[in-house]
Amino acid sequence: EAGVTxxxxxxxxxxxxxxxxxxxxxxxxxxxxxxxxxxxxxxxFLLHFVKESKQDESGMPNNRFLAExxxxxxxxxxxxxxxxxxxGVYFCASSQIAGGRGTQYFGPGTRLLVL
Amino acid sequence: ELKVEQNPxxxxxQEGKNYTIxxxxxxxxxxxxxxxxDPGKSLESLFVLLSNGAVKQEGRLMASLDTxxxxxxxxxxxxxxxxxxxxxxxxxxxxxGTSYGKLTFGxxxxxxxxx
Numbered sequence: 001e002a003g004v005t006x007x008x009x010x011x012x013x014x015x016x017x018x019x020x021x022x023x024x025x026x027x028x029x030x031x032x033x034x035x036x037x038x039x040x041x042x043x044x045f046l047l048h049f050v051k052e053s054k055q056d057e058s059g060m061p062n063n064r065f066l067a068e069x070x071x072x073x074x075x076x077x078x079x080x081x082x083x084x085x086x087x088g089v090y091f092c093a094s095s096q097i098a099g100g101r102g103t104q105y106f107g108p109g110t111r112l113l114v115l
Numbered sequence: 116e117l118k119v120e121q122n123p124x125x126x127x128x129q130e131g132k133n134y135t136i137x138x139x140x141x142x143x144x145x146x147x148x149x150x151x152x153d154p155g156k157s158l159e160s161l162f163v164l165l166s167n168g169a170v171k172q173e174g175r176l177m178a179s180l181d182t183x184x185x186x187x188x189x190x191x192x193x194x195x196x197x198x199x200x201x202x203x204x205x206x207x208x209x210x211x212g213t214s215y216g217k218l219t220f221g222x223x224x225x226x227x228x229x230x
Contacts, residue, residue, distance in 0.1 A: 004157070031216060042119075043203065043220040056217055091158070101215045103148065106158040 002026065004107035006092050012113045018080040021110045025074070025094030031055075032075050033095075033104060034067060038088040049075060082114045117142050117208045121221035128194045128228050136224045138187040138204035146207035146215065147187050149178050151200045152223075158203065162189075194228045201225050 005024045013019050025032045034046040046065070047057040051072035060067070064083070069075040079086055089111050093104040118141040128134055138147070146165055150158040162171045164180035164187060171178050175198065177190045187204055205218040 033216060033218075035218070035220075042222050043205075043218075045208075045217050045219065048216050058217070093158075095216065101146075103160045103163055104216070104218065105160065106150070108155070108157040 004092055004094050004105055006090075006107040006110050008110060009108065010111045010113075012115065013082055014115050015084055016081045018078065019082055019112060021077045021079075021090050021092075021112070023075045023077070023092030023107060025092070026096070026105055029094035029096045029105075030072070030098070031095040031102070031104075032069060033093040034075070034077055035091040035093065036088050037091070037109075038085070041088075043091065046077075079112075082112075084114050087112055087114045117144070117206060117219045119204060119206050119219050119221040121202075121204055121224050124222055124224055126224055126226045128191070128226065130195055130228055130230055131193050133193065134191050136189040136191075136202055136204075136226075138189070138221050140185050140187075140204075140206045140219075142208075143182070143185075144206045144208070145182050147180055148205045148207075148218065149187070149189055150203045150205060152203065153200050161202075191226075194226075196228045196230060199226055199228045 007022045032049040037043045045059040048055040049069045066078045089109040091109045093106045095102040095104045120139045149161040162178040167182040169180045175192045180187045201223045203223045204221045208217045208219045
């Protein structure tokens with residue numbers, strides 16, 4: 001069974017540009033999560049989808065971040081315009097059990113560097 | 116706001132020795148996870164601890180949960196080089212409510228096992 005995949009693995013952009021990160025969860029997992037680890041800090045929750053609906057987006061830092069999960073399959077996280085402090089590793093995770101109770105399986109992350 | 120603190124943050128061990136990583140958290144939760152991350156890789160689920168007094172073991176690793184003390188431990192027995200990695204504990208901030216899945220992570224413990 002394929003795990004959680006993320007694309008791209010690395011992205012280097014200039015301040016002010018737009019970047020879109022993609023996450024493909026494990027097939028059949030209705031729950032999809034985005035997390036971020038900024039250099040030297042903890043891994044922080046961004047948001048939680050259940051199918052195509054946003055269950056909890058309390059961790060989204062500001063309105064420059066837009067997450068979507070059209071059709072309840074893969075998800076995208078767009079940063080527009082990117083700022084220097086957005087640099088970090090963006091992780092996606094998915095879980096199967098309803099209500100988000102199951103173990104979250106993580107992807108390898110996208111390493112974003114904003115110059 | 117839920118806070119999760121791990122210690123130590125850096126741990127250098129000799130092969131064959133035992134040690135414990137501690138994870139303290141600040142508010143009530145009965146759902147705690149331990150993850151392992153190798154450099155550049157995804158977070159791998161090690162243990163899920165769901166109740167007070169829960170103890171789980173896998174190979175040289177044993178995890179326990181004391182919800183009254185808000186403390187989890189990850190004990191390493193007779194360390195081997197292959198255990199070198201970063202270990203994270205994560206607490207479900209919404210546990211006990213109607214929605215699970217918002218994980219709050221500790222800072223991570225970087226473990227290096229020397230021959």
